[in-house]
Amino acid sequence: MSSVSDGTDVVLCDVREEPLSVDEVLDAVRHSQCGGIALFVGVVRDHDNGADVAALDYSAHPSAVETLQRVCAEVGARHGVARLAAVHRTGHLEIGDTAVVVAVAAAHRGEAFTACRDLIDTLKSTVPIWKHQRFADGSDEWVGLP
Template structure:
């Protein structure tokens, strides 16, 4: 996209996906690169080894069939609310081990403040809206569902 000085860029959602394959931070960064973007903010959610005082052994993510559409809508809404250039978000499903990437979001903007603000809005809205559910399996044999309606 060429840009004339002072002309608005218009934000674009360049990546919105829910998948079983391993996630890539580089994929999200590439998706939001643009000559007008001077700041890129990312958030990477990683499976941690503990939660609620329990040792986490692993977890499984399940998604409703509409999850990709809802994720795209969330990304479009965040892009419309902020002065950003590009937005990307991808969430993992299936079985994940401690250390695996569960979610990657990236936002580019002309300046860092807008990118950081939109990135936080994107991950917070995604986690509260997109129908993806986490089944945590604890080392002691207990389990817990998170995010169920």
């Protein structure tokens, strides 16, 4: 766990090949002073831009966890929330598998919702994790490459 100067705790940040647990992320941000917890769960869907998705693979740069920790700290500082957690999956994922789980705890729901959206959006645009989509027709596409 790392704490930023404004009192925000980044309680869980990881990139892993093992299946993700929503309960692990939710439990990580719980705190007696927080009345609002916002949670986002991203799952592999069966389509993208009109094409049928068969499966996908996520790859991560070695700096991904460090970058994810920095993103969590920055989002926490921007919104003054109490606790943040984010875990992203790598490796092969099938339709319906959980790809990412982020959670934010704050004194009130409004701050939690706003910070949670900022966290997932910033994670997706900043953390070096790339998606290799495999389509039902045999074609494929990389998403998120620099």
